[in-house]
Amino acid sequence: MKQVDYIIVGCGLASIAFCEQLRKHNKSFVVFDDCSQKSSIVAAGLYNPVILKRFSEVWKAKEQLNRSLPLYKKLEKDLNIKIDYKLRILRRFFSIEEQNKWFGASDKPNLEPFLSTQLVKNTNSHINAPFGFGEVLHAGRIDTETLIINYKAFLKQNNYLEEVAFNYSNVQFETNLIQYKNYQGSHLIFAEGFGVKNNPFFKHIPITGSKGEILTIKAPDLKIDYAVKSSVFVIPLGNDLYNVGATYNNEDKTNTPTEAAKEELLSKLKTFVKCNFEVVNHVAGIRPTVKDRRPLVGRHFEYKNLYVLNGLGTRGVMIAPFVAQKLFQFIENNETLDTEIDVNRFTS
Structure with a gap:
């Protein structure tokens, strides 16, 4: 025993x-x-202290970051691996009104450390973002x-x-x-x-479960080293590879990727990414949601x-x-x- x-x-x-x-x-x-x-x-592994749909703070964001980032740094050292990739996250604005809401949110004490007050203009011809971006600070990606x-x-x-x-x-x-x-x-x-x-x-x-599906695309012309949040996330992985996600399905409880989710992600991606790409991977998992x-x-x-x-x-x-x-x-x-x-x- x-x-x-x-x-x-x-x-x-x-x-x-x-x-x-x-x-x-x-x-x-x-x-x-x-x-x-x-x-x-x-x-996808993003650590992002802001709910980008509503421009509000993630629950206990400061405490979570203060606890999680030192742990991942320790794990990198202990396991001799690279998993923590610091990453700019740019929220694509859909209108002038959204710009104004962003800058209003950035004045709030709990959000001020995480929301840049500088409007980021789009300089990439392969991204459609006429109203520019807002930048999230202290964000990144863990290679889970x-x-x-x-x-x-x-x-x-x-x-x-x-x-x-x-x-x-x-x-x-x-x-x-x-x-x-x-x-x-x-x-x-x-x-x-x-x-x-x-x-x-x-x-x-009461675990309800929400199925999430993510695509990996290869887009040699896109050339971005930051994540873009629009109707979907586009997250750079290096070597012209990007994760695109994610879907939310509360009915399907399988880990099997679906054609419907793939089409949904591609449809949303094509509204703002304007270059050729190919899908090289497609994965799914059930999040333990409450x-x-x-x-x-x-x-x-x-x-x-x-x-x-x-x-x-x-x-x-x-x-x-x-x-x-x-x-x-x-x-x-x-x-x-x-x-x-x-x-x-x-x-x-």
């Missing part, structure tokens, strides 16, 4: 952030992952695929990873311990994204050593390190969870 402090299910952004809390505090753990959940690995592939390799090398599906029926409860197959742990953390829908212990939590747009963090209402770390929605890159620390402090130091993220806000 192998003794560990924590058994973790899932190996996406939430799990990685929590594992880093455990490593920081010298806790032993094992991770179970069967690669069934795709949302973290196919994510590179992170997850390398982190799982690190876990495997150190015997922290079991690459098999987790069988909920094999969980046994002992006094202050969880037994699962040949492991005994003090705590069991479910960080399985939309896969929690199959979890009998947390089947009551109706009140807040994470689901905390302890099971009955089993006191079962926990959930989920509901990161569309902003997992920023939220994961923030909520992982909150959950760790809750378990280890009995710190109170904020009501707005506590999973038990939905327990009647």
Whole structure:
């Protein structure tokens, strides 16, 4: 029987952030992952402190950035990889009225650090932007695929990873311990994204799930080193490659790319990108979304050593390190969870 402090299910952004809390505090753990959940690995990976549809601040943006960016810098060093790409994000204006709303928003104290007050004029003949752009500050992109592939390799090398599906029926409860197959742990953390829908212990939590699809295009003439947000995002990856996304589908719960989403993205892209390109990749994943747009963090209402770390929605890159620390402090130091993220806000 192998003794560990924590058994973790899932190996996406939430799990990685929590594992880093455990490593920081010298806790032993094992991770179970069967690669069934795709949302973290196919994510666009933007960290953007502004909701660009409404020109409003992302929930706890400053706290999230202060927690997440140092973690990704540490992971780059520990894993000897490059994952954090600082990136200008330019919001394409549709009218003079939108310009005025942008500059009005930039006067608000909570948005002032993130919204440039300089109108950016369009100088690229392959982009249609007659009203110019507003620039988001302190933004960038995390290469989530590179992170997850390398982190799982690190876990495997150190015997922290079991690459098999987790069988909920094999969980046994002992006094202050969880037994699962040949492991005994003090705590069991479910960080399985939309896969929690199959979890009998947390089947009551309101994960709705939103399918997102992203295209990768090759556009040799576009030549931009900044992201453009219009009706879709265009995100530079280097070597004339760009991600285009994303869609939102609350009905389809499969990871299969669809022709309808592809056509939707291409139709929107062609309204403002005016050069030739070819589609070279198309991926899909189910985001773990919640109706009140807040994470689901905390302890099971009955089993006191079962926990959930989920509901990161569309902003997992920023939220994961923030909520992982909150959950760790809750378990280890009995710190109170904020009501707005506590999973038990939905327990009647």
